[in-house]
Amino acid sequence: MNNIIVPDANVFLEMIYSRSLQMMAKQLISHAIANEIQLVAPSLLLDEITEVFCGNLDDLHKVQQHLLYLEQLVDEKVLLIVVPSLAVRIKAIEIARTGNSKSGYPELSDSLYHALAIVNDAIFVTNDSKHLAKVHKFGHVEKLVDYPTVYERIA
Secondary structure: OOOEEEEOHHHHHHHHOOOOOHHHHHHHHHHHHOOOOEEEEEOHHHHHHHHHHHHHOOOHHHHHHHHHHHHHHHHOOOEEEEOOOHHHHHHHHHHHOOOEOOOEOOOHHHHHHHHHHHHOOOEEEEOOHHHHHHHHHHOOEEEHHHHHHHHHHHO
């Protein structure tokens, strides 16, 4: 396992909206800024965050500030945004097709992040416990709350 972390969009939203796992999200981003880990995310990340802002943040100036911060992380190569390859997309479909009609199926969007982690021998960090419960058998996925132990393993 390398030092690549694939952060779910909800990791950034924890920090932006001052949610309960804000400190874990800040720690993860701080480690990336210090070049201790590398953040890699599918291009979908920016769209998901923008969609949340569209429906939940009325102040366009604040929306612009948050999106500018993400762009700065990308410009500084703290966060690498990638268009998912064919291998990632096929793995995402495989992940999204697991589950059943009773417990539900993983979301394709979450599966793209997870597949990106699997294909790159990285770890997908999320606070989406529903996704985690459905796909733990694939590995390469950890809860944001467990980030300190993840960091110890890969740093």
